[in-house]
Amino acid sequence: MSYILGLTGSIATGKSTVAKLFLSAGIPVVDADLGARAVVLPGAPGLADIIEHFGEAYLLSDGTLDRKRLGALIFSDREKRKELDVLLKERINDWIQAEKERYISEGHNLIVLDIPLLYEGGYEDSCDAVMVVYVPEELQVQRLMSRNHLDADEATRRMQSQLSIEKKKELADFVIDNSGTIEETKKQVNDWLLKHRTV
Numbered sequence: 752m753s754y755i756l757g758l759t760g761s762i763a764t765g766k767s768t769v770a771k772l773f774l775s776a777g778i779p780v781v782d783a784d785l786g787a788r789a790v791v792l793p794g795a796p797g798l799a800d801i802i803e804h805f806g807e808a809y810l811l812s813d814g815t816l817d818r819k820r821l822g823a824l825i826f827s828d829r830e831k832r833k834e835l836d837v838l839l840k841e842r843i844n845d846w847i848q849a850e851k852e853r854y855i856s857e858g859h860n861l862i863v864l865d866i867p868l869l870y871e872g873g874y875e876d877s878c879d880a881v882m883v884v885y886v887p888e889e890l891q892v893q894r895l896m897s898r899n900h901l902d903a904d905e906a907t908r909r910m911q912s913q914l915s916i917e918k919k920k921e922l923a924d925f926v927i928d929n930s931g932t933i934e935e936t937k938k939q940v941n942d943w944l945l946k947h948r949t950v
């Protein structure tokens with residue numbers, strides 16, 4: 752039996768940073784953001800759905816999705832965001848499940864599902880436990896501003912497009928506090944692995 756650990760947080764709290772720590776410990780990670788990119792590659796039905804729904808203005812001249820333009824739209828308009836979620840959710844879910852099954856069939860006893868919208872999308876039921884990567888909101892906004900070159904208003908809007916990190920922390924089975932150094936985060940992940948790797 753494989754133990755399925757859901758890994759989440761809110762935008763820029765450090766999921767990818769923690770996912771890399773699991774990967775370097777040899778644990779397979781299913782990255783939902785990669786799935787979200789795979790289902791909108793040129794030729795994929797998800798891209799055709801987006802263009803049909805939102806229009807050709809969301810295509811770049813090389814035929815790929817204009818992610819920047821679509822991001823600007825959905826992070827400033829709740830209804831449009833919901834429409835995009837409806838268009839892509841099933842396809843992303845199928846991608847996640849297929850990757851998970853592949854790792855299960857390879858015999859891994861621990862598999863991490865890195866899903867930014869884990870709670871918003873109701874994925875907690877398909878996990879044995881959920882780990883939330885936490886930083887306080889002020890630090891979240893700062894890291895988001897500096898990583899994505901956003902001003903404070905835009906970063907706050909993106910943050911508010913997801914369930915708050917405080918709420919996710921309450922719902923979590925395990926919390927990794929990523930407000931210190933990467934080394935401090937690494938220690939928490941390694942301690943968790945020492946306790947749970949053989950579950």
Ligand SMILES: CC(C)(COP(=O)(O)OP(=O)(O)OC[C@H]1O[C@@H](n2cnc3c(N)ncnc32)[C@H](O)[C@@H]1O)[C@@H](O)C(=O)NCCC(=O)NCCS
Nearest residue numbers: 762783784787818819821822825832839866867868912913
């Ligand atoms: C709007 C898009 C094109 C913007 O692309 P961009 O390259 O700028 O951002 P990227 O994909 O790296 O996402 C960055 C982060 O934004 C957050 N985010 C993405 N989509 C959403 C959404 N619909 N609602 C809330 N937060 C979201 C996540 O925390 C994600 O990790 C892209 O995010 C997208 O296709 N989103 C819809 C798919 C989705 O739901 N992805 C989340 C995976 S579960």
Ligand SMILES: Nc1ncnc2c1ncn2[C@@H]1O[C@H](COP(=O)(O)OP(=O)(O)OP(=O)(O)O)[C@@H](O)[C@H]1O
Nearest residue numbers: 761762763764765766767768894898929931932933
């Ligand atoms: N402990 C830390 N100390 C300093 N900077 C950090 C730390 N952890 C992460 N960061 C930085 O904060 C930013 C956000 O981290 P990361 O990309 O891992 O977040 P994420 O939760 O995966 O984001 P998203 O939801 O957008 O995918 C990155 O620029 C990263 O380098």
